[in-house]
Amino acid sequence: MSKIPLQFRHNGRDVAIFVDGGTNLLVALRELIGDMTPKFGCGQGGCGTCSVLIDGELHLSCLTLAETVAGRAVETLDGMKQGPNLHPLQRAFADHFAAQCGYCTPGMLMAAKALLDRNPAPSRAEVVEAISGNICRCTGYEPIIDAILAASGSRASA
Amino acid sequence: MTRHRGRGMASINYPIGMNLGGDPSQALVHSNPSGKFTVALSSIDLGQGMKSVTRQICAETLGVPVEDVYVDTADSDTGPHCMGSFASRGTHRVGNAVMAAAREARGVMMEAAAEELEVNAADLETDGRGNIHVKGAPHRSISTKDVAIAAQFKQGKTISGRGIFLVPLSNVDPETGEMSPATCYAHACLVAEVEVDDETGEVAMVRMDSAYELGRALNPRLVEQQLVGGAWMGVSHALYETPEPYYPDPVHGPRDFVEYLMPGPGDICPHDIAVLERPAPDGPFGAKGPGEMCANPVLPAVANAIFNAVGVRIDDLPITPEKVLRAIKTQGGARPQARR
Numbered sequence: 001m002s003k004i005p006l007q008f009r010h011n012g013r014d015v016a017i018f019v020d021g022g023t024n025l026l027v028a029l030r031e032l033i034g035d036m037t038p039k040f041g042c043g044q045g046g047c048g049t050c051s052v053l054i055d056g057e058l059h060l061s062c063l064t065l066a067e068t069v070a071g072r073a074v075e076t077l078d079g080m081k082q083g084p085n086l087h088p089l090q091r092a093f094a095d096h097f098a099a100q101c102g103y104c105t106p107g108m109l110m111a112a113k114a115l116l117d118r119n120p121a122p123s124r125a126e127v128v129e130a131i132s133g134n135i136c137r138c139t140g141y142e143p144i145i146d147a148i149l150a151a152s153g154s155r156a157s158a
Numbered sequence: 159m160t161r162h163r164g165r166g167m168a169s170i171n172y173p174i175g176m177n178l179g180g181d182p183s184q185a186l187v188h189s190n191p192s193g194k195f196t197v198a199l200s201s202i203d204l205g206q207g208m209k210s211v212t213r214q215i216c217a218e219t220l221g222v223p224v225e226d227v228y229v230d231t232a233d234s235d236t237g238p239h240c241m242g243s244f245a246s247r248g249t250h251r252v253g254n255a256v257m258a259a260a261r262e263a264r265g266v267m268m269e270a271a272a273e274e275l276e277v278n279a280a281d282l283e284t285d286g287r288g289n290i291h292v293k294g295a296p297h298r299s300i301s302t303k304d305v306a307i308a309a310q311f312k313q314g315k316t317i318s319g320r321g322i323f324l325v326p327l328s329n330v331d332p333e334t335g336e337m338s339p340a341t342c343y344a345h346a347c348l349v350a351e352v353e354v355d356d357e358t359g360e361v362a363m364v365r366m367d368s369a370y371e372l373g374r375a376l377n378p379r380l381v382e383q384q385l386v387g388g389a390w391m392g393v394s395h396a397l398y399e400t401p402e403p404y405y406p407d408p409v410h411g412p413r414d415f416v417e418y419l420m421p422g423p424g425d426i427c428p429h430d431i432a433v434l435e436r437p438a439p440d441g442p443f444g445a446k447g448p449g450e451m452c453a454n455p456v457l458p459a460v461a462n463a464i465f466n467a468v469g470v471r472i473d474d475l476p477i478t479p480e481k482v483l484r485a486i487k488t489q490g491g492a493r494p495q496a497r498r
Contacts, residue, residue: 041415044415044416097380097383099205100384100387101204101205102205128423128424129424135420135422136423138205138387138391139383139386139387140387140389140390140391141390141423141426142386143383143387145423
């Protein structure tokens with residue numbers, strides 16, 4: 001099978017790689033670019049830990065064909081922190097003990113960022129909806145919801 | 159269609175650790191050339207906080223700042239022996255081993271400091287900020303870093319310590335059946351409130367209230383985090399998760415996370431937790447540790463709450479809508495019990 005040349009923006013940087021037809025974006029990011037922040041969970045779109053932003057929209061990278069991001073901007077957790085400083089969401093996750101084993105955390109953070117980018121002051125219900133495609137085994141979700149609310153402009157508590 | 163509220167409770171008496179031929183764990187502590195300390199363990203931190211807690215225990219025992227301790231875990235090829243991170247044994251067993259190792263390392267550190275300050279080691283104390291000084295004379299002081307350098311380059315000493323904690327095997331008395339499988343027990347009580355839909359059989363969590371007695375909480379935030387998260391694992395086992403829904407018949411087994419159900423962020427409910435601290439005599443700084451009992455009391459409490467709500471007693475987990483509906487049908491309708 002011939003390789004397909006593919007160019008896109010990865011966390012603000014132009015990247016050019018060759019992919020096999022049918023390669024998904026998760027494999028392209030992890031194995032060809034070396035960005036290990038999107039995690040492989042189920043490979044079927046059921047767990048959310050591979051979530052990335054494509055042109056600002058939340059997508060499951062395991063179900064996205066790599067070639068479909070040609071010329072588009074892909075954001076992963078690797079691009080979230082600003083220089084040496086944690087992003088406010090990352091800070092809030094740490095402060096609220098919103099991670100235990102940490103495997104869902106990259107997807108949770110990307111889902112949260114997608115939400116706050118379009119809705120800086122969400123209600124609790126909107127936060128719950130925004131992360132409802134992401135499964136967490138350890139935290140019971142409560143600390144994650146609290147962290148996202150704390151990082152947002154909203155002071156909603158109920 | 160009616161939604162019935164019910165309340166159920168469960169109490170547990172939870173043994174910390176296990177009894178399969180004895181239950182040992184080891185730890186090694188040594189100072190680095192920088193004057194900071196490394197704890198070597200083969201125990202694994204799965205996210206529950208073993209690294210944080212053993213770091214605290216080591217720092218407190220050595221008398222150095224927590225920032226000066228690094229915990230290196232989970233290499234069973236090169237680390238000292240550990241039975242593992244299970245049976246809620248981490249804080250208690252591994253913590254005790256770390257404490258013993260740190261105590262021995264502290265002894266060497268104080269001897270090395272005594273030699274530098276030309277005093278008796280018994281007259282020295284640590285300030286917890288990285289210095290060792292003569293009791294009552296804080297100006298006669300040396301930093302742990304300088305002690306480590308002196309030990310390594312001048313005195314030819316290793317500031318290190320070995321620790322093991324072993325609960326020996328308890329044999330069963332052939333006459334009475336009596337044995338002592340654990341040295342330390344934690345306790346909990348949990349009240350679950352549910353809402354059962356008698357048309358769909360669905361069970362929704364309304365709220366949980368719990369009290370946990372787990373010795374001293376060495377890191378209260380981590381304890382709370384485990385209790386909050388673990389309770390949801392309990393709810394998941396009570397109501398959702400199973401690899402074989404018609405066990406022993408393997409039909410309809412889930413193949414992915416769409417079929418293998420777990421509660422999502424929309425299924426959670428308020429959970430009020432009280433942590434009661436009764437230090438354990440043989441625990442590191444009195445700790446027992448939360449561990450598996452975060453999830454344990456939830457299952458019977460939810461089953462009891464369902465009985466209270468609709469009068470059906472389901473003893474087969476998980477309590478799926480199908481089981482609830484079949485039981486209600488067999489019973490000839492929902493029979494709410496007296497509200498408790």
